[in-house]
Amino acid sequence: MRKSLLVVSLVLGLVVAAAAQNGTILLNAAGATFPYPIYSKWFDVYHNAHPNVQINYQSIGSGGGIRQLQAGTVDFGASDGPMSDEQLSQSKFKILHFPTVLGAVVPTYNIAGVSGELNFTQKALAGIYLGTITKWDDAEIAKANPGVKLPNADIVVVHRSDGSGTTYIWTDFLAKVSDDWKNKVGKAAASVNWPVGLGGKGNEGVTGLVKQTPNAIGYIELIYAVQNNIPYGKVQNAAGNFVKADLPGVTAAAAADAKNIPEDFRVSITNAAGPKVYPIASFTWLLIPAQIQDAAKREAIKDFLKWMLTEGQKYNEGLTYAQLPKDVIARETKAISLIQ
Amino acid sequence: MSAAATTIAHEVPPQAGPRAFLRRLRSGDEIAHLITLTFSALILLITSMLVYELWVNSHLSRVKFGWMFFWTRVWDPNFDNFGAAPFIYGTLVTSAVALCLAVPLGLASAIFLSELAPRKVSDVISFLIDLLAAVPSVIYGLLGIFIVVPLMRTTIGPALIHTLGNVPYIGALFHGPNYGVGFLTAGIVLAIMVVPFIISVSREVLLTVPREQREAALAMGATRWESTWKVVVPWARTGIMGSVFLALARALGETMAVTMVIGNAPSIVASLLSPGDTIASTIASQFTEASGELYLSSLIELGLVLFLITFILNGMARILIVATGRGGGRPA
Numbered sequence: 139m140r141k142s143l144l145v146v147s148l149v150l151g152l153v154v155a156a157a158a159q160n161g162t163i164l165l166n167a168a169g170a171t172f173p174y175p176i177y178s179k180w181f182d183v184y185h186n187a188h189p190n191v192q193i194n195y196q197s198i199g200s201g202g203g204i205r206q207l208q209a210g211t212v213d214f215g216a217s218d219g220p221m222s223d224e225q226l227s228q229s230k231f232k233i234l235h236f237p238t239v240l241g242a243v244v245p246t247y248n249i250a251g252v253s254g255e256l257n258f259t260q261k262a263l264a265g266i267y268l269g270t271i272t273k274w275d276d277a278e279i280a281k282a283n284p285g286v287k288l289p290n291a292d293i294v295v296v297h298r299s300d301g302s303g304t305t306y307i308w309t310d311f312l313a314k315v316s317d318d319w320k321n322k323v324g325k326a327a328a329s330v331n332w333p334v335g336l337g338g339k340g341n342e343g344v345t346g347l348v349k350q351t352p353n354a355i356g357y358i359e360l361i362y363a364v365q366n367n368i369p370y371g372k373v374q375n376a377a378g379n380f381v382k383a384d385l386p387g388v389t390a391a392a393a394a395d396a397k398n399i400p401e402d403f404r405v406s407i408t409n410a411a412g413p414k415v416y417p418i419a420s421f422t423w424l425l426i427p428a429q430i431q432d433a434a435k436r437e438a439i440k441d442f443l444k445w446m447l448t449e450g451q452k453y454n455e456g457l458t459y460a461q462l463p464k465d466v467i468a469r470e471t472k473a474i475s476l477i478q
Numbered sequence: 479m480s481a482a483a484t485t486i487a488h489e490v491p492p493q494a495g496p497r498a499f500l501r502r503l504r505s506g507d508e509i510a511h512l513i514t515l516t517f518s519a520l521i522l523l524i525t526s527m528l529v530y531e532l533w534v535n536s537h538l539s540r541v542k543f544g545w546m547f548f549w550t551r552v553w554d555p556n557f558d559n560f561g562a563a564p565f566i567y568g569t570l571v572t573s574a575v576a577l578c579l580a581v582p583l584g585l586a587s588a589i590f591l592s593e594l595a596p597r598k599v600s601d602v603i604s605f606l607i608d609l610l611a612a613v614p615s616v617i618y619g620l621l622g623i624f625i626v627v628p629l630m631r632t633t634i635g636p637a638l639i640h641t642l643g644n645v646p647y648i649g650a651l652f653h654g655p656n657y658g659v660g661f662l663t664a665g666i667v668l669a670i671m672v673v674p675f676i677i678s679v680s681r682e683v684l685l686t687v688p689r690e691q692r693e694a695a696l697a698m699g700a701t702r703w704e705s706t707w708k709v710v711v712p713w714a715r716t717g718i719m720g721s722v723f724l725a726l727a728r729a730l731g732e733t734m735a736v737t738m739v740i741g742n743a744p745s746i747v748a749s750l751l752s753p754g755d756t757i758a759s760t761i762a763s764q765f766t767e768a769s770g771e772l773y774l775s776s777l778i779e780l781g782l783v784l785f786l787i788t789f790i791l792n793g794m795a796r797i798l799i800v801a802t803g804r805g806g807g808r809p810a
Contacts, residue, residue, distance in 0.1 A: 199766030225769065294657060299742030299755075301555075301767025324556030328767035331554035336657060336753050337742025339763060346623060351631070351657055 161190065163438045168196040169203020169216030172303045172359065173422045176239055176457050177216070180450050184442055191438045200303055201328060207233065207425055213435060215425035218303020219310075219326065220404035232428035234477065235403040236443060236470055237421035240460035242360040242388045243307045244370035244418070248348050249274055250289060256371040257282040257380040260409075260417075263373065264316035266293055266355060268323075269334035274353060282380070289353070296347045296356035299337025301328035307420040308357045311408040326406070360388070361458040375417040376409050385460040387416035393463035403470070419460070429478055436477060443474050529785065536779035538772050547779060553744050553760075555768070560776035562783050564744035568661065568754035569787065572736065573729040575665025575750065576672055581722055583669070584676025588718075591677070592684035593706050604681060611674040619738035622667040627739055630666075631658030635751055638662075650748040659741035662750040667735050672725035679724060683717030684710060716799055723795045730788055733762035757784045 174197035181193040198206075200217035207215035208229050220235055245258055262278045265271035271278055275288040298305045310326030312319045323330050336351075338344035341362040348356040360383050363370050372380040381387055394412035399405045409417045426443070430436035447467050454461045462470075539547065543560065550561020591600045635656035643652040687710045695705035711718070741753020742763065757780050768774045 201767040201769040204769065222769075292655070299737060299759075300763040301765075303767075324554075327556045328769065329764055330556050331552060332743070335743065336659060337755075337763075339737050339742070343738065347659070350623075350628060 161434060163191045163434050165191065165193045165214070165435060165438060165442075166196075166212045167193060167203075167214045167216065167424075168198050168206045168212045169425070170200045170218045170303055170422055171197040172218050172241055173216065173239055173459070175361075176454060176459050179453050179457060180446060183453065184445055184450075187445075188438075188441070191442070193442070199301065200306075201301060204425065207427070213430075214427065214439060216423065217425055218420070218422045219306040219328065220406075220423060221425065234426045234428050234473065236424045236426060236473070237403050237462060237466060238424055238446060239454055240388045240392055240419055240421055240462065241303075241307070242383045242391075242416055242419040242460070243304055243311075243357050244360050244363050244383045245355060245357050245373065246345065246348055246363060246368055246370045247355040248352065250291070250352050252286060252288065254286060255369070255382065256286065257374065258371050259374045260315040264312050264319050266295060267297070267312060267333070267335070268316070268318055269295070270318075282374070291353040294351050294354040295332075295335030296338055296344050296351070296354050297332050297335050298329070298344060298357075299339050302340075303328065303420075303422065304341065304357065304359050305329060307408065307418060310406050310420065311418045314406075314409045360384075364458050373417055375413075375415050376411050377413045377415070379413055381414065381416045383416045383418070385455060385458065387414060388419045388460035389463055391415040391417070391419040392421065392460075392466060396463055396465040399466065399469070403466075403473070421462075426477060428476060440474050440477055443477075444471065447471055529782075532778055532782040532785060536775050536782050538775035539779040540775075542772060543776075547776075548783070551744075551746060555764075555770065555773050558770060558772050560772070562757070562780055564746050565755055565757040565760050565780060566783060566787065567746045568740065568744070569730060569756040569758070569784070571661050571750070571754065572664040572668055572740065572756055573726060575662060576668035576729045577722065577726060579666065579669035580673045580676055580725060584673045584721070584725070585680060585718065587673075587677045588680035588684055589706060589711070592681045593702075593710065600681075604678065607674045607677050611678060615671065615732060615735040616738075618667055618671050619735035621670070622663065622735060622739040626663055626666055627658040630660075630663050630751075631656060635662075638751070651750045654747070654749045654752060656751045657741060657753060659739050660749075660751050660753045661740065664736050664740040664754075664756070665750070667739050668729045668732060671732065671735060672728050675725045675728060676721045679721035680714070680718045683714040683721070686717075687713045715802065719795060719799050723792060726791060727788060730784065730791075731758050732756075733758040737763055757781075757787075 174195070177195050177197075181195055185192055195216075196212075200219060203212075203215035203217055204221060204225060206212045208225075215233075216238075218241075221233065226233060245263065247256065249256075256279075259278060259282050262271060262276075262282065265276070265278055272293055273290055274293055275290045280286075280288055297308075306326050306328050309319075309323065309330055313323070313325050323333065336347055338347040338356065341358045344356040344358055345362070345366070345368055348354045358368065358370075360370075362368070370383070372382045375381050390412060391407050391410045394415050395405065395407045395410040403421070403423065405421070407419055407421065410419075424443075426439060430439065447462070447470055451461050451467070539560065543550065547560070547562050548566065549563055550559070551563045552559050552561050553564065554560070591603060595603070635658065638652040639656065643649050691709050691713055692705050695709040696702070700708065736756050737759035740755060740759060742755050742759065743753040744755040744760070745752060747754075761777055761780055761784075765774075765777055768777055
């Protein structure tokens with residue numbers, strides 16, 4: 139008994155020593171919760187292929203990820219919204235943005251007597267969330283849904299109570315399509331001063347409130363809706379078509395805007411032009427310091443980014459994330475050389 | 479065996495024997511004094527460091543908003559305008575509702591368990607109540623979402639609107655749209671959460687009331703209830719108040735269960751059926767994604783405000799205990 143214990147501990151010791159000699163590279167990262175499922179899958183698969191690199195990701199939220207990166211307590215960060223010019227100028231070092239996957243946000247609702255898919259015009263969504271459209275049979279909603287018998291009932295608006303990337307994408311869209319929204323509520327943000335409505339915590343909290351409350355409308359992430367079979371409506375895009383969100387439509391949104399994507403990849407692709415584009419979509423980003431002193435860490439991060447842009451993208455659809463468009467992948471591959 | 483052990487112990491030289499041990503213990507008074515002093519000083523240190531950290535990190539917000547932070551009704555991260563008023567209101571209202579429901583319930587249960595129930599029944603029930611106190615708050619939140627919220631929306635809410643809603647003055651508390659989530663729902667869930675604290679502590683305190691007190695009252699011709707209500711409960715008053723304030727502290731600081739059922743819409747409205755928000759729930763919801771410096775600083779100042787509220791309420795409790803101390807019972 140005692141002997142076998144000794145052997146085991148010896149072997150373990152040797153393994154640990156060997157690992158130390160090989161120089162296990164431990165990378166710490168923190169940030170967005172929205173891409174956490176795909177990130178943890180990537181980091182796990184990458185670790186199995188490259189046993190000497192271990193990436194430890196804390197999904198503490200985009201704001202926390204940015205703060206930790208700026209404070210230098212993590213090797214890289216992740217965020218659902220691009221860092222603002224102000225945030226970048228406050229950082230002591232240069233930070234690069236690398237889009238990883240795409241996500242979309244969809245409207246979900248619970249109206250007595252309405253079972254089909256509803257069409258939402260851009261004005262309707264903005265009006266409902268501003269509190270200017272208060273009844274389900276409002277002309278703005280009815281005109282997009284001929285043949286649907288909408289009740290003369292008060293709309294119960296549900297939004298996220300916690301700061302979140304989902305809210306960022308949703309408010310980014312509303313601010314783009316409605317000047318009233320932009321003036322009253324402001325630009326895209328993880329949490330805003332909502333003119334109306336109830337707050338639910340997380341996708342599950344919003345879904346719960348919408349399901350429980352008659353005549354309610356809320357917004358949730360596409361992947362959450364797909365994974366949990368939650369029905370959702372179509373949204374009018376910039377070309378005027380009503381589009382139901384799906385993964386190809388989200389990739390189309392990014393591809394349509396690919397030419398307009400700036401050098402640093404900080405771009406919003408909500409309400410992008412194109413007939414098939416789903417208009418409430420966004421990239422999510424990894425935030426990487428432009429200069430990494432530790433050569434081993436630097437090479438590991440660069441190699442991971444290359445892997446993520448090729449092999450890694452294959453895992454996206456299995457976890458209901460949209461793939462990056464080819465143009466974006468090509469440009470990001472070039473941008474990796476900026477890390478020094 | 480033990481007899482043998484004692485004999486042996488007596489035979490060993492005095493230096494290592496029980497006498498030496500006793501002597502060391504006697505001088506150990508000093509050591510014990512030092513250790514306990516250090517530990518209680520540590521509590522003081524932790525509290526003051528907490529306040530210091532909150533104070534320093536809320537600097538930006540304190541400078542920008544000053545006292546207006548307490549009165550401003552807007553919480554707008556996009557335009558950097560922050561005020562704590564709706565959250566202070568929500569915190570006080572939900573805690574008040576919780577105590578209004580939990581204190582009578584808890585005190586009555588504690589009296590039953592300590593005075594009337596057979597000892598065995600009392601012990602079994604108390605054990606179960608102590609278990610309740612250990613249930614994580616997210617479980618109470620789920621209980622709220624799946625049971626209390628639907629019940630409020632379909633049954634209790636409409637019933638309140640149609641009965642109490644028509645009574646002058648009180649009516650203002652029960653009107654308007656009824657979503658099922660709101661101040662009252664949060665208060666009810668909080669009441670369920672804090673009642674075990676009140677029962678458990680009050681029962682222990684009531685059990686420590688000397689038997690002679692009860693016997694003296696009964697000998698004076700008091701009925702059993704008179705002896706309980708006029709002698710036993712006043713004697714245990716300080717301890718019962720302590721349990722109530724323990725409950726209040728938990729209600730003030732609760733995050734998860736509250737955020738799940740309150741509706742998270744910062745507002746100051748009379749109706750208890752309206753959605754609102756509390757300080758603790760806001761901090762928990764928004765802290766991780768708070769990006770601006772001023773935003774973060776304001777959230778930290780909210781924490782400072784919560785600390786202040788707890789401090790003031792605790793101070794008032796002390797004053798209340800001293801002020802009511804002359805009504806008989808054990809000298810406070």
